[in-house]
Amino acid sequence: MHHSLYWLRFTHSNISTKIFSRSRSHARERLYICNMKKLTAVLVFVLFAGAAFAQKDSLAFDENNKYIYYQVVQQPGTIKDTLFNRAQYFFKKADPATALSLLSMHEEEDSRTKEKSFALMGSGKFLVSKKTLLTSHEDGSVSFTLRIDIRDGKYRYWLTDFVFNPYQRNRYNVYESIPGIYIPLEKPEGKIEKKDLAAYLNGVLTSSLKIGEKLKEYMTKVSAIKKDIGVKKISTKDW
16 A cells, blocks of 8 residues: 555656756747847848848949949939039049049030939049958059049039059068059959958959049038139220
C-alpha cells in the first residue's frame, strides 16, 4: 500500500514536472517567434527605407549612358532673376574644396512650352579613395561638369561627365596626379577594379549630395553679387 501510494505520488510529480517543462519550452518558443517577427519587421522597414533613399538620392544613367546625379528643386515665390543671381554667387563662393569654376551662362527657350530659363555651366573635381585600415591616402580625383537650369519658382541641376585621374606617390612621398591618364567612370574595364570602382562611385555620390546641399543653401539666401546697371545712353540730338 505504501509502495503504491509512493509510486502514485512519484508519477504525479513526474508528470507535473514534464508538463511544466513543456509549458516553459512552449513559452520560450512563442517568445522566440514573437521576437523574430519583430526583428523581421524592423529589417523590412530598414530595407524599404534604404531602397526609398537610394531611389531618391542615387547616381543614374542619362540618355547618353553616362553617370548623372540629377535633382529638381521647387522654390515657390522666387523669380528666376533672383535664383540666377544666387547661382552665380554659388559658383564664386560656395565650395573651394571642389575647385568649382563657372564656364558659361546663357538664356534659352523651351521649344515645347516656349518658357525661358537661365542656364549656367561649370566644372570642378573632388578627391576619391578606397580608404581601409591600412591605407588612408587619396586614390585620385574625379572631374565633373555641373549644370544649373533656372526658371521662376524652381531650378534643376545635375552633375555628370565623371572622369577619374589616378594619383601616385612621387619621390618626396607625396601623392600627386598621374598626367595623361583620364578614365571615364562608365568605361573602367581593365583600368579600375570592380571593388575600387564601387568605392569611387560611392565617393562621387557622397560629394554630389554635399554639392547639392550647398547649392540649396545658397539658393535660399541673398547673394552679394550686385546687378549690372549698365551704361546710361544719352542722345545728343535732343536737348
